[in-house]
Amino acid sequence: GDSVTQMEGPVTLSEEAFLTINCTYTATGYPSLFWYVQYPGEGLQLLLKATKADDKGSNKGFEATYRKETTSFHLEKGSVQVSDSAVYFCALRPLGGNNDMRFGAGTRLTVKP
Amino acid sequence: NAGVTQTPKFRVLKTGQSMTLLCAQDMNHEYMYWYRQDPGMGLRLIHYSVGEGTTAKGEVPDGYNVSRLKKQNFLLGLESAAPSQTSVYFCASSPTQGTEAFFGQGTRLTVV
Secondary structure, three states, X not given: OOEEEEXXXXXXXXXXXXXXXXXXXXXXXXXXXXXXXXXXXXXXXXXXXXXXXXXXXXXXXXXXXXXXXXXXXXXXXXOOOHHHOEEEEEEEEOOOOOOOOEEOOOEEEEEEO | OOOEEEEOOEEEEXXXXXXXXXXXXXXXXXXXXXXXXXXXXXXXXXXEEOOOOOOEEOOOOOOEEEEOOOOOEEEEEEXXXXXXXXXXXXXXXXXXXXXXXXXXXXXXXXXX
């Protein structure tokens, strides 16, 4: 079935470092792809999304490009801040079928000053 | 706007007790979901609904029941709680297929 695999954490970076969190997916057709962020004690918030191949989602300095050829949707940010410390989830929503959202295991990011 | 609201936020149950978690959304969304979040396992779908009066099983439905009598509400029930159901439960809703889901703040449930 459709699934998402994202890099295991935790990831610890210094402020202003470059961030990459890898995400690959397995799906038939062209699913919609998402990155969600979860701050401590809170629910998941949508960070960015892409709905078709070669689309780039961006928000708050984060970017991810929908790569059909490599079935990937890696999250990147050029300069992280302490306030970016959170758990990041990659997710996909397949076309048709149950259409429920499939999540990766999550990657915990800690940014140190 | 309230968005997706879950009640309660915290609960401790004894093994064998029952309870109902309530999810309410004010966005007129058709789709609603219940997930559980466990360390290192991401979110797993328990049950979902594609409209008022409909429900369906997700990935981990055993031990849970749901109802969607009104479009804005989605209830998750535990008939006889077990320690394995200790988790954080999230409700979500979305307007149509292929769109993002909007999440509630979560309910932390501990079964002792």
